[in-house]
Structures are given as structure tokens and as C-alpha cells.
Amino acid sequence: xxxxxxxxxxxxxxxxxxxxxxxxxxxxxxxxxxxxxxxxxxxxxxxxxxxxxxxxxxxxxxxxxxxxxxxxxxxxxxxxxxxxxxxxxxxxxxxxxxxxxxxxxxxxxxx
Amino acid sequence: xxxxxxxxxxxxxxxxxxxxxxxxxxxxxxxxxxxxxxxxxxxxxxxxxxxxxxxxxxxxxxxxxxxxxxxxxxxxxxxxxxxxxxxxxxxxxxxxxxxxxxxxxxxxxxxx
Numbered sequence: 690x691x692x693x694x695x696x697x698x699x700x701x702x703x704x705x706x707x708x709x710x711x712x713x714x715x716x717x718x719x720x721x722x723x724x725x726x727x728x729x730x731x732x733x734x735x736x737x738x739x740x741x742x743x744x745x746x747x748x749x750x751x752x753x754x755x756x757x758x759x760x761x762x763x764x765x766x767x768x769x770x771x772x773x774x775x776x777x778x779x780x781x782x783x784x785x786x787x788x789x790x791x792x793x794x795x796x797x798x799x800x
Numbered sequence: 801x802x803x804x805x806x807x808x809x810x811x812x813x814x815x816x817x818x819x820x821x822x823x824x825x826x827x828x829x830x831x832x833x834x835x836x837x838x839x840x841x842x843x844x845x846x847x848x849x850x851x852x853x854x855x856x857x858x859x860x861x862x863x864x865x866x867x868x869x870x871x872x873x874x875x876x877x878x879x880x881x882x883x884x885x886x887x888x889x890x891x892x893x894x895x896x897x898x899x900x901x902x903x904x905x906x907x908x909x910x911x912x
Contacts, residue, residue: 734901737899786831786832
């Protein structure tokens with residue numbers, strides 16, 4: 690079975706731009722969660738989608754948004770990028786409430 | 801508010817040694833606890849999942865234990881190898897969603 694895939698793997702943007710990241714979960718998994726990882730804050734939960742519905746949301750500003758499609762693929766969008774948004778963005782998929790499996794991440798650099 | 805702590809922050813051991821990594825959490829009302837490893841610049845690899853009703857899980861040279869009442873978990877690595885060098889993270893999930901609260905990790909270096 691293929692693992693969680695994320696595209697693109699690397700992105701360089703400038704302040705004020707917006708960006709869309711994509712995550713394809715393991716086949717059959719309906720839950721997709723997103724995390725931000727930075728050296729200063731560690732791994733922080735952004736949001737979780739289950740069957741196209743946002744089930745939980747972390748403490749991030751409204752510039753961070755996401756969605757999930759009927760095939761369980763998910764996208765997250767960050768608008769009006771700030772320097773502090775530079776991070777590794779990870780998505781994880783799960784069948785329901787069990788083990789979560791992470792993708793390789795998207796490294797976002799904001800200049 | 802759930803907080804997860806990992807001690808030590810860094811650990812260096814010679815190859816072949818057995819070692820224990822510690823994870824503690826403040827709220828015992830967890831659904832499960834998961835251990836991951838992360839290689840530099842990479843995603844997280846799931847190692848072991850312990851449900852709240854379980855006391856331990858084993859996979860190969862790895863054994864994870866859970867003591868919910870004291871808010872502690874340990875990851876035991878037997879006969880460590882240089883390939884075990886990585887950052888080890890524990891994370892707890894509570895409630896009806898998959899939101900994981902992560903510890904800050906233990907950076908492990910196994911010297912050949």
C-alpha cells in the first residue's frame with residue numbers, strides 16, 4: 690500500500706503571497722490531519738478533516754485554512770504569508786481513531 | 801491543557817547499549833499514545849501505538865509501556881545500533897478526534 694504523499698516537497702514564496710499544499714492519504718483512510726513543525730515551537734496541530742468535514746482546529750490564525758475532497762485528499766492554504774510561516778508542514782492520515790501515518794512533509798520557506 | 805514532556809532532550813550512547821526514553825503527560829484522560837522517529841528533514845515514522853487500555857506494545861527491539869495513572873510512557877530500545885540515531889517523539893491523542901499533542905523529542909545518537 691502506498692504511504693501518505695505530499696506535494697510539493699519544497700516551496701519558496703515571498704511575504705504576502707499565498708500557498709496551497711496537497712496531501713494524499715493512505716488508500717482507505719478517511720482522516721487527514723495537518724501539523725506545522727518549527728525549531729522554536731515543535732510540532733503543532735493545525736486541523737483535522739474526516740469525511741470532508743473539519744473535525745478539529747488548532748490555535749492558528751484564519752490565514753490557515755484547509756479542505757478535504759470526496760476521495761479524502763486534502764489541501765491546506767496559507768494566505769498572506771509571513772516570515773514566521775516558514776516551516777515543515779506535515780500531514781497524517783488515519784483510518785479512524787488509531788495509528789496516524791505521516792507523509793514526508795512540505796518544506797515552506799518564506800522570504 | 802495537555803502538556804507532553806520528554807526527557808532527556810538529547811542522549812548519546814555507544815552501539816549495543818540498551819536505553820530508555822521517557823515521556824510524561826499532564827492529563828491522564830488520553831485515548832492513545834504513539835511513538836515516532838524522525839530523521840533530519842524528514843517526516844515522522846510511526847513506531848508503536850499504545851491504546852489507553854493497554855500497558856505495553858512491542859515491535860522487534862522496541863518496547864513501549866504506558867502508565868496512564870502516573871502520566872508516563874517509556875520507549876525501551878534494546879541493543880542500539882547507529883541506524884537508530886534520530887529524534888524520537890511521543891504524542892498523545894485525547895477525545896474523539898485525532899489531534900496529537902507532541903513532546904519536544906529526544907535526539908538520540910548511537911556511536912559506532
